[in-house]
Amino acid sequence: MFESNRVRRESALxxxxxxxxxxxGVAALSTLFVGGVLSTTRAVATTTVGRWFCVAAVVLALELGWTARHLGRNRRTGEALFTRLGAGTLVTLGRGVLLAWVAxxxxxxxxTSTALxxxxxxxxxxxxxxxxxDxxxxxxxxxxxxxxxxxxLEYDALGVLVACSVGVVAGLLPVWYLSVGLARYAxxxxxxxxxxxxxxxHDLPPRVSRRLLAGLQMAFLAVALSPLVGPAVRTTGATVFGGALLLGFARDWLYVSGRVGDDAPKPAEHAVD
Structure with missing residues (x-):
């Protein structure tokens, strides 16, 4: 029976x-196509397109390499491996391709033109x-x-990091904002x-605000990278949304380290004479 399960697992993998x-293969061809489109625009030099393609290829290779190492988790908890990648997972992988291009x-x-x-x-x-x-x-x-x-989860964190990096390099966001992109990794x-x-x-208690903060951060970054808003709006948004996310991570660290929560050490009680 164990041998049969092993054979089925290897076949699924x-x-x-x-x-x-x-x-x-599709992702690589798509990246070549996007690089070709960029090379036809006057806003991007040919040498820059070459660098763009190299960075996109490296990030994409890292993403696919991580996925390949974790294919054994393509299952519901406690069940056998699926032989196909589900539609939701394929959409998530597509997100990874987009994030490689952004990176x-x-x-x-x-x-000087903002069209790019x-x-x-x-x-x-x-x-x-x-x-x-997804x-x-x-x-x-x-x-x-x-x-x-x-x-x-990995692409959520990667997306914030690459968007923050592009925003800082393009001079759209303050340098300190990189800490927002690095917060999850730290x-x-x-x-x-x-x-x-x-x-x-310690385990983190469930909290709806985590997902809300992450969603607001993504929305702000999408707007901040565009020419829709000016420097004052970007600076204000970075302070409000970035600050809220960093405070959320600081709060979660207090839970993880046991400084707050049910497992936090209680102050000693003194006897009353």
């Missing part, structure tokens, strides 16, 4: 690798909209998998280091 390989704009020599800003703004805005679509699609098709959930590193030294790492 082989099928998933082939399908992911097919997706990778590549960090090497673009930004011209529409490209990363629209790409990131589309990825942000698809963030609401989960709903997975639930509708009853294909909510561990892989899809993990990809969704949070994860902090939890890892606590585990390494044997310190307790």
């Amino acid at each position: 082989a099928s998933l690798r082939r399908r992911l390989g097919g997706f990778a 590549a704009f960090v090497v673009v020599d930004w011209p 800003l529409w490209i990363p703004a629209v790409l990131y805005g589309t990825a942000a909209v698809l963030d609401a679509v 989960g709903a699609l997975a639930r509708r098709t009853d294909r909510v998998t561990e892989l899809g959930a993990s990809l969704d 949070f994860g590193l902090g939890r890892y280091l606590r585990r390494r030294r044997g310190a307790p790492v």
Whole structure:
């Protein structure tokens, strides 16, 4: 029986690798096409397009490599592997392609014209909209998998990081705003280091505001990358939305480290004479 389960698992993984390989081919061709379109615009120099393509290819390779290593999680918890990537997961992978293209704009020599800003703004805005679509699609098709959930979280964090980076490089957002893009990674590193030294790492209590803050952050970044708003609006938005997100991570760190919450140490009670 165990041998049969192992064979079925290996067969499912082989099928998933082939399908992911097919997706990778489509993503590579799409990236070549977008690079070709950029090369026809006067706003982007030919040498810049070459750098854009290289960065997009590297980010895309990292994303697909991560997915390939986690194909064994393409299942519902406690169930056997699916042999196909669900529609929701494919949409999430599509988000990753868009984010790779956005990330590549960090090497673009930004011209004085603001027309070029529409490209990363629209790409990131589309990825942000698809963030609401992939989960709903997975639930509708009853294909909510561990892989899809993990990809969704990873791409949420990656999207904020690349959008923040492009905004800072283009001179649209203050340099300190990079901390917003790095916050989730710093949070994860902090939890890892606590585990390494044997310190307790507590679970976060459920909180609707986390998803709300993340959604507002994505919406702000999509607008901030576009020519729709001026410097004053961007600075104000960065302070309000970025500050709220950083405060949220600080609050969550207090829970994770046990400083607040049910597991927080209680003050000693003194006896009354």
